[in-house]
Amino acid sequence: MKLDFTYIDGGICAAQGYKASGTYCGIKKPANDSPDIKHKNDICLFTSDVPANTAAVYTQNKVKGAPLLVTKANLEKSGNKALAVIANSKNANTCNADGVEKAERMCELVADEMGINTEDVLVASTGVIGQVLPIEPIEAAVPGLVKSLDYGKNLEAATAIMTTDTVKKEFAVEFKIGGTTCRIGGMAKGSGMIHPNMATTLNFITTDCAISAEMLQKALSDIVQITYNCLSIDGDTSTNDMVLLMANGLACNDEITCDGEAYEIFKSALCEVMANLTKMLAKDGEGATKLLVCTCWGAKDVEAARTVAKSVVCSNLLKCAIFGEDANWGRILCAVGYADAEFDINKVDVDITSEFGTIKVCENGAGVDFSEEKAAEILKSDEIAVNVYLNEGERCATAWGCDLTYDYVKINGDYRT
Amino acid sequence: MKLDFTYIDGGICAAQGYKASGTYCGIKKPANDSPDIKHKNDICLFTSDVPANTAAVYTQNKVKGAPLLVTKANLEKSGNKALAVIANSKNANTCNADGVEKAERMCELVADEMGINTEDVLVASTGVIGQVLPIEPIEAAVPGLVKSLDYGKNLEAATAIMTTDTVKKEFAVEFKIGGTTCRIGGMAKGSGMIHPNMATTLNFITTDCAISAEMLQKALSDIVQITYNCLSIDGDTSTNDMVLLMANGLACNDEITCDGEAYEIFKSALCEVMANLTKMLAKDGEGATKLLVCTCWGAKDVEAARTVAKSVVCSNLLKCAIFGEDANWGRILCAVGYADAEFDINKVDVDITSEFGTIKVCENGAGVDFSEEKAAEILKSDEIAVNVYLNEGERCATAWGCDLTYDYVKINGDYRT
Numbered sequence: 001m002k003l004d005f006t007y008i009d010g011g012i013c014a015a016q017g018y019k020a021s022g023t024y025c026g027i028k029k030p031a032n033d034s035p036d037i038k039h040k041n042d043i044c045l046f047t048s049d050v051p052a053n054t055a056a057v058y059t060q061n062k063v064k065g066a067p068l069l070v071t072k073a074n075l076e077k078s079g080n081k082a083l084a085v086i087a088n089s090k091n092a093n094t095c096n097a098d099g100v101e102k103a104e105r106m107c108e109l110v111a112d113e114m115g116i117n118t119e120d121v122l123v124a125s126t127g128v129i130g131q132v133l134p135i136e137p138i139e140a141a142v143p144g145l146v147k148s149l150d151y152g153k154n155l156e157a158a159t160a161i162m163t164t165d166t167v168k169k170e171f172a173v174e175f176k177i178g179g180t181t182c183r184i185g186g187m188a189k190g191s192g193m194i195h196p197n198m199a200t201t202l203n204f205i206t207t208d209c210a211i212s213a214e215m216l217q218k219a220l221s222d223i224v225q226i227t228y229n230c231l232s233i234d235g236d237t238s239t240n241d242m243v244l245l246m247a248n249g250l251a252c253n254d255e256i257t258c259d260g261e262a263y264e265i266f267k268s269a270l271c272e273v274m275a276n277l278t279k280m281l282a283k284d285g286e287g288a289t290k291l292l293v294c295t296c297w298g299a300k301d302v303e304a305a306r307t308v309a310k311s312v313v314c315s316n317l318l319k320c321a322i323f324g325e326d327a328n329w330g331r332i333l334c335a336v337g338y339a340d341a342e343f344d345i346n347k348v349d350v351d352i353t354s355e356f357g358t359i360k361v362c363e364n365g366a367g368v369d370f371s372e373e374k375a376a377e378i379l380k381s382d383e384i385a386v387n388v389y390l391n392e393g394e395r396c397a398t399a400w401g402c403d404l405t406y407d408y409v410k411i412n413g414d415y416r417t
Numbered sequence: 418m419k420l421d422f423t424y425i426d427g428g429i430c431a432a433q434g435y436k437a438s439g440t441y442c443g444i445k446k447p448a449n450d451s452p453d454i455k456h457k458n459d460i461c462l463f464t465s466d467v468p469a470n471t472a473a474v475y476t477q478n479k480v481k482g483a484p485l486l487v488t489k490a491n492l493e494k495s496g497n498k499a500l501a502v503i504a505n506s507k508n509a510n511t512c513n514a515d516g517v518e519k520a521e522r523m524c525e526l527v528a529d530e531m532g533i534n535t536e537d538v539l540v541a542s543t544g545v546i547g548q549v550l551p552i553e554p555i556e557a558a559v560p561g562l563v564k565s566l567d568y569g570k571n572l573e574a575a576t577a578i579m580t581t582d583t584v585k586k587e588f589a590v591e592f593k594i595g596g597t598t599c600r601i602g603g604m605a606k607g608s609g610m611i612h613p614n615m616a617t618t619l620n621f622i623t624t625d626c627a628i629s630a631e632m633l634q635k636a637l638s639d640i641v642q643i644t645y646n647c648l649s650i651d652g653d654t655s656t657n658d659m660v661l662l663m664a665n666g667l668a669c670n671d672e673i674t675c676d677g678e679a680y681e682i683f684k685s686a687l688c689e690v691m692a693n694l695t696k697m698l699a700k701d702g703e704g705a706t707k708l709l710v711c712t713c714w715g716a717k718d719v720e721a722a723r724t725v726a727k728s729v730v731c732s733n734l735l736k737c738a739i740f741g742e743d744a745n746w747g748r749i750l751c752a753v754g755y756a757d758a759e760f761d762i763n764k765v766d767v768d769i770t771s772e773f774g775t776i777k778v779c780e781n782g783a784g785v786d787f788s789e790e791k792a793a794e795i796l797k798s799d800e801i802a803v804n805v806y807l808n809e810g811e812r813c814a815t816a817w818g819c820d821l822t823y824d825y826v827k828i829n830g831d832y833r834t
Contacts, residue, residue, distance in 0.1 A: 062762040063754030063782070095750055097783045129747025130784035234733040235652060236748070237755040316651040316733070317829055324830025330546025331653070333512055337480030338654040345479040365480070366514045367547035406823045412734055413741025 004175060005272055011154035011170030014185030015208035016250040017049035019149040022156030025141035027127075027134060028090040041160035043138060045110060045145040046204070047084040051120065052248035054082040055217035057224050059241035065092050066099025067123045068242055070107060077119035080213040082246060084120065085204060086110050086145075088138065089163050089189070090127040094239045102133045109142040126189060126202050126240050127163055154187065161189040161202050164286050164411050171276040175269045177262045180253035182209040184269050188277040190233065190284050201281070203228065203243040205273060209266055210249035211256040219267045220245045227274040230306060230399040232314045233285035234408070245270075282400035283383075287407030292322055294386040295398045304341035304390070305397035311339035312386055313401030322384055323403035327352060327375035329361035336388055349389040354381030421592060422689055428571035428587030431602030432625035433667040434466035436566040439573030442558035444544075444551060445507040458577035460555060462527060462562040463621070464501040468537065469665035471499040472634035474641050476658035482509050483516025484523075484540045485659055491524060494536035497630040499663060501537065502621060503527050503562075505555065506580050506606070507544040511656045519550045526559040543606060543619050543657050544580055571604065578606040578619050581828055586697040592686045594679045597670035599626040601686050605694040607650065607701050618698070620645065620660040622690060626683055627666035628673040636684045637662045644691040647723060647816040649731045650702035651825070662687075699817035700800075704824030709739055711803040712815045721758035721807070722814035728756035729803055730818030739801055740820035744769060744792035746778035753805055766806040771798035 013020050022044035054075060058068050075082065086106050093099050107121035114121075125133070158168040172185030186205035211219075224243060249255065256262045283291040294312040299305035312318065315335040321328040332350050350362035356378045359370050378384075430437050439461035471492060475485050492499070503523050510516050524538040531538075542550070575585040589602030603622035628636075641660060666672065673679045700708040711729040716722035729735065732752040738745040749767050767779035773795045776787050795801075 061751065061754040062756075062760075063750050092747070095747060095779070095783050128745075129751060130779070131747075132784075236732055236734045236751060239747075239751050239754060315653055316825075317653045320826050320829030323826065326830065328545075330509070330512055330548075330656075333480050334478065334546060334653060334656050337478040337656060343479075362512070362547070366512050367549075404826055404829075406826050408733075409737050409740065409821055409823050409826060412737030413743065 005173040005269055008172045008174050008183065010172050011158050011185050011187045012046055012204055012206045013151050013154035014172035015183040015206050017208060017248050018046060018206045019151050020044065020046040020153040020157040021145045021148040021150065022153065022160035023141055023144060026137040027088055041156060042090050043088045043141055043145065044157035044160035045084060045086050045149065046157050047149060048246055048248040050248050050250065051081040051083055052246035053211065053213040053216050054080050055213065055220040055245045057220055057243045059238055061237050061239045063095065063239040065094035065125060065240035066096065066103040067093055067125045068240065069100055070103040071122040071124065071242065074107060074119040074122055082120055082122050083116050084110050084114060085122045085124065085244060087124040087161055087202060089161050091125060091131055091133045092127045092129045092240045093125040093133040095130040096132050098132065102135050105135055106138055109139060110146065113142050113146040122244060124202050124242055126161060129239060158187040161187065163189060165190050165284055167284050169277055169280040169284065171273050171280070173269050173272050175265060177209065177253045177265050180251055182251040182253060183207060184209065184273050186273050186277055188281055190281040201238055201241050203277060205243065205245045207247045208249065208251040209247055209256070210251060210253050211247045211266060215256050215258070215263060216245060216247050219270055223267065223271045223274050226397070227271065227278045230310060230397065231278050231282055232310065232399070232401050233282070235314055278400055282402050285402035286411045287405040288402035289382065289405055290322055290403045291383045292319065292386070292401045292403060293383070293398060294388065295396060296388045296390065297396045298390045298392055299343070299395045300393035302395045302397055304343060305395050306399065307341040308336055308339045308388055308390070309397050309399035311335045312388060313399045316404055319401065319404035322379070323405045325376060325379040327361060327372065327379060329367070332386055333362055333365065343390045343392050347391045349391065351387045352378055353385040353387060354378045354383060356381055422590040422686055425589045425591045425600065427589050428575050428602050428604045429463055429621055429623045430568050430571035431589035432600040432623050434625060434665050435463060435623045436568050437461065437463040437570040437574040438562045438565040438567065439570065439577035440558055440561060443554040444505055458573060459507050460505045460558055460562065461574035461577035462501060462503050462566065463574050464566055465623070465663055465665040467665050467667065468498040468500055469663035470628065470630040470633050471497050472630065472637040472662045474637055474660045476655055478654050478656045480512065480656040482511035482542060482657035483513065483520040484510055484542045485657065486517055487520040487524060488539040488541065488659065491536040491539055499537055499539050500533050501527050501531060502539045502541065502661060504541040504578055504619060506578050508542060508548055508550045509544045509546045509657045510542040510550040512547040513549050515549065519552050522552055523555060526556060527563065530559050530563040539661060541619050541659055543578060546656060575604040578604065580606060581703050582607050582701055584701050586694055586701065588690050588693040588697070590686050590689050592682060594626065594670045594682050597668055599668040599670060600624065601626065601690050603690050603694055605698055607698045618655055618658050620694060622660070622662045624664045625666065625668040626664055626673070627668060627670050628664045628683060632673050632675070632680060633662060633664050636687055640684065640688045640691050643814070644688065644695045647727060647814065648695050648699055649727060649816070649818045650699070652731055695817055699819050702819035703828050704822040705819030706799065706822055707739055707820045708800045709736065709803070709818045709820060710800070710815060711805065712813060713805045713807065714813045715807045715809055716760070716812045717810035719812045719814055721760060722812050723816065724758040725753055725756045725805055725807070726814050726816035728752045729805065730816045733821055736818065736821035739796070740822045742793060742796040744778060744789065744796060746784070749803055750779055750782065760807045760809050764808045766808065768804045769795055770802040770804060771795045771800060773798055
């Protein structure tokens, strides 16, 4: 099967029939009062012109943000259909006694203004946990958000979900299913409290591909395992993580309702979008200066490979060494060694690779002589790959993370103010 | 049962019949070249006047330092008896092709010099992983170490095992078993690469209590669970973690060979020593400015309580907030929420406590109004307690950690040089 994608612009508006809008309503402090907040938009709306099949994945944290509960309930009521999503940043609306009421109110405001049913509106929030969400600014903003909805306004939405993110995160691809052109586009926000065992922080993906709600959910749940669930910024699993995937069918391909080539093509395209968003999230981790990618090769099974790769990108000590551009490979082997998987540590090889070259640092579980100068050169790159070879089988997996820096501490030492 | 301990000085020399010595042999850089290394001693020896029953706990990392393998083998050969322990810092002698050979050589050097059997000597190393251990400086140092052994030289040993530790860690107690005075003393080194699922980094404990090797191992294994295994500095489980506990019987109490009151007293005293060393390790975590202690109360079982308490002290986000003296309690609840234990998150209460007062921040899983001024005052302390109440049962557990600071990043960004 030949996979042929074209990367395109447009984020969540790349696919046919999706409009967006975003604005500043006053939940965030004004941008010039808060230098860590790079964009002032704090609320956005996006819609599908026709009801879209919608799949979702939620955090596995026991503490679940009120917006997740309301979104889940609305999808149940609507039979996994949605027309609109409203999302705010700077306040997670989580651990508040009136959280569900406020989240429901957000859906109701959009539904009333658009003249649609409340259960067709989904809601997401990201930001500080446990602060009461001010509803007045949202009530004041919704009419304007609805009025200014447009097909090209993906950027307004993509910046409105940013918290400590330094760059907006959008990715979209175009591909063909049976001669019909389809598109998948998405946007995501990071950049702290990100860890495996979840979806990840807010991710919204839209497609015009025609696909049943069941197959859509199946594709999303599968791809989450090898993308967002292999991402770690700081080991903290957020309370508000959610991925929403909407498919409105406007590309008019034959609806995908079962396994087969069309489904495989769709899934590959979705993986392309989600893997690229995952990489963007990792690279823009709070305070990060470098992307850290670990691929574990030669594992007996994918689970073992994933466990090892995740263990490496989660090591605080290695993350500090990467920041310091120090080829402290012993910390890689240490993290491999405490990964909860079965393999022979005495067969493990490790190399460190970047655009500037590759260097083997460990063979058969023991150090090998290498040039510290060459290692220093390789570590100057802002994208560092660590390859771990278990030499036991044929399976592999990749995990994404970033370095641990002074700025991570700074950002999180005083996040609420 | 009335437990009556007296805190005493003397560390590993507090109990009868233990001598120690320490010196600088040249594995560490001279102290004035390396400002992060606070003490220049890099090698130490300690001995028991008579063969001591010895219990041990080792790291669960698959990568095990060569000294651990040799110590384990020697204890097997000697039937869990030991006369001497040699330990060095700055080089872990781990992941080296010649690691076992060098660790055996260290034991042999001591044995030859003292005229004892090699299997009666144990060995430990801590420091950088994967750098070849220079044996020449150790060969040169051993005769002097043996010659200068003395009963009061615990401090020479306690400083020789320090790496990035800023303070030496010693603790000792005196207590009575059936009218006989016994002592337990110990020393430990931190201060990074410390995480549950292990013993902890190097810990040496000596006692003059008469107790069988079996009961000694049982006591050590039990107490490790509620002390060192509830400690986390950075989530990284070291390759060289080891606790050695020696009991030489010179107090001449009736030997403890089974469960009963004498054993319970011994275990309590051991727990007192190990819990205090754990607290010292946490407080002196790499870069730490504050001790973070979480106690989980009202759990259905101890495992759930321990899982929750550990999860809280391991949260990078909370650790940054504690450093920043920010009462970001949402991060506490978030960490409680992703702990792998079963309980109802909607019944959870949380307070934050220090010498400056206590403040309730969460009730029934939701935020409560509190004075930010009072919270800021409480968080000024260098010992912060977080209390999590599950309100489901009668069991509790404590975990120890520290804040995450700029200095942690600094120390670990360039540890090898």
